[in-house]
Amino acid sequence: xxxxxxxxxxxxxxxxxxxVLWGLDPMFNAFNRLYVKDILxxxxxxLVSGIYFYNSHPIFKVDVxxxxxxxxxxxxxxxxxxxxxxxxxxxxxxFNPANELKKLRQAQHSSSHLEIxxxxxxxxxxxxxRQQREIMASTYYKVSDPVMAVQISWMMEVPQLYxxxxxxxxxxxxxxxxPNIQGGSASYLLGRATHILKDFLKEKEVTSFRPSDVQxxxxxxxxxxxxxxxxxQEPEAGPSSGxxxxxxxxxxxxxxxxxxxxxxxxxxxxxxxxxxxxxxxERDKDLLMAVRDILLEDCRREKYxxxxxxxxxxxxxxxxxxxxxxxxxxxxxxxxxxxxxSDIISTxxxxxxIL
Numbered sequence: 120x121x122x123x124x125x126x127x128x129x130x131x132x133x134x135x136x137x138x139v140l141w142g143l144d145p146m147f148n149a150f151n152r153l154y155v156k157d158i159l160x161x162x163x164x165x166l167v168s169g170i171y172f173y174n175s176h177p178i179f180k181v182d183v184x185x186x187x188x189x190x191x192x193x194x195x196x197x198x199x200x201x202x203x204x205x206x207x208x209x210x211x212x213x214f215n216p217a218n219e220l221k222k223l224r225q226a227q228h229s230s231s232h233l234e235i236x237x238x239x240x241x242x243x244x245x246x247x248x249r250q251q252r253e254i255m256a257s258t259y260y261k262v263s264d265p266v267m268a269v270q271i272s273w274m275m276e277v278p279q280l281y282x283x284x285x286x287x288x289x290x291x292x293x294x295x296x297x298p299n300i301q302g303g304s305a306s307y308l309l310g311r312a313t314h315i316l317k318d319f320l321k322e323k324e325v326t327s328f329r330p331s332d333v334q335x336x337x338x339x340x341x342x343x344x345x346x347x348x349x350x351x352q353e354p355e356a357g358p359s360s361g362x363x364x365x366x367x368x369x370x371x372x373x374x375x376x377x378x379x380x381x382x383x384x385x386x387x388x389x390x391x392x393x394x395x396x397x398x399x400x401e402r403d404k405d406l407l408m409a410v411r412d413i414l415l416e417d418c419r420r421e422k423y424x425x426x427x428x429x430x431x432x433x434x435x436x437x438x439x440x441x442x443x444x445x446x447x448x449x450x451x452x453x454x455x456x457x458x459x460x461s462d463i464i465s466t467x468x469x470x471x472x473i474l
Contacts (some may be wrong), residue, residue, distance in 0.1 A: 136289060138166050143306060144289045147390055149243050152277050153285065157250050158183070158245060167247055177290040181254060183240045184262070184273050188228035234305050238262040238270070278468060312337050312376040320385065326402045330395055338423040343368045384448025391444060400449045401456050409441040411462055412451050414473045427465075427472030430454065 141147045153161075153173065161171035209256050233239055243257040262269055266451055315336050319325075325332075377397065380386045386397040400406065413436045417428050430450065437445050454471055457463045463471050 126463070135162075136174065136175060136177065138164075140306070141170070143310065146178060148175045148180075150180045151176075151285070152180055152182045152184075152273075152280055153178075154277070155183065155185065155452060156309060157285075158254070161245070163195055163247060169244060171245055172285060176285065177289070179244050181245055184270070186236070187235055187237050187239050189232060190235065197253055233261055238264050257286075257471070275468070279344055280412055305319075309372065309375055309379070312340055312372050313379045316376050316380060317342075317385070319379075320399055324402070325399060326404075327396055327398045329397070330377065332340060334369065334372065337369060337372055337376070341365050341372060349423045372420075381446065382448065384446055384450070384452045387444045387449045388444050389443070400452050406437075406441060406445070406449075407453055410437060410450070411457060413440065414463055414471060418472045423472070425471040426467065430469045430471065433471065459464065 151173075157173055161173050164170035164172065164177070169179055204424045206417065212239075228314055238261065239259060240262050241254055241259040243255045243259075246253055246255055264270055316333055318337060319333055343401050377386070380397075381388075384400055386399055388396065389398055390396075398406070410433060413433055417432070417436070423432075430447070433454070434445070434447055434450050437450060454463065458465060458471075461474060464474055465471050
């Protein structure tokens with residue numbers, strides 16, 4: 120694909136993330152489903168050609184679905200390939216390898232030769248050639264979509280990816296390597312700590328917890344000693360040894376990890392007080408019931424009867440009636456859970472109504 124190039128937007132101040140840290144961003148090795156407009160406007164790396172940045176995310180591979188509006192085919196320009204097909208052995212007398220090969224070539228030609236107006240999916244690395252932004256297709260094929268099911272699904276999934284991944288900037292701790300912390304850079308350590316807490320929420324199926332309940336899980340990341348097993352640990356004992364700086368780092372690491380869980384909506388604090396209690400969003404039955412009751416009540420009003428309630432309206436109502444500390448990310452998880460349970464249904468990208 121070779122769309123018309125457009126000059127990327129210039130920011131007044133922008134610093135390219137160090138190349139040694141690009142691999143920490145999951146978008147770096149993924150085929151990213153970006154809009155063509157954003158592909159055209161991505162900044163190219165000053166350090167490595169073929170690497171681009173969207174919202175500070177390092178990107179070099181994309182996945183695009185679109186309608187063919189221009190084509191140029193030459194024998195020396197395209198290299199076609201066909202998937203493997205097993206002919207097997209057959210005792211039938213009418214089996215003709217030449218005819219089967221002809222059919223295979225016809226099928227390959229039909230799926231790889233495109234006409235104007237046909238739907239195309241392309242995956243491959245991005246490059247800039249002669250001041251034009253191109254996608255060098257490692258995989259491409261014509262999409263059969265008579266009832267537009269593929270396109271509708273795509274249009275529903277891509278905005279979600281933008282909200283959950285692409286539009287959240289790639290953030291790394293700017294601090295240097297810390298020799299007192301096992302595991303290297305602070306950003307890598309924070310990622311490991313967050314992963315440990317997510318595993319805890321998944322495996323234990325708790326509905327709420329306090330920081331003291333999970334602090335021991337992160338000790339092995341900070342203190343330079345092997346972590347004891349559950350049978351070896353004393354009930355209320357803290358780390359057996361460690362410098363004061365390590366205790367401080369443990370506390371900071373725990374708070375930053377919990378903040379990430381809150382930013383992602385996985386947990387929230389119903390009441391902010393000295394007694395820090397974190398509620399697991401998808402397991403808070405009171406929150407799920409409150410959201411369902413709000414939709415049940417408000418969707419009866421004429422204003423919301425046809426289209427349903429916008430997510431921001433639901434968020435405002437939840438904060439008034441249940442907790443001021445519920446974030447939009449948390450509400451999105453609740454709405455998704457209710458929709459999976461067939462309690463509600465989304466009427467559009469951001470509107471919901473009761474079933």
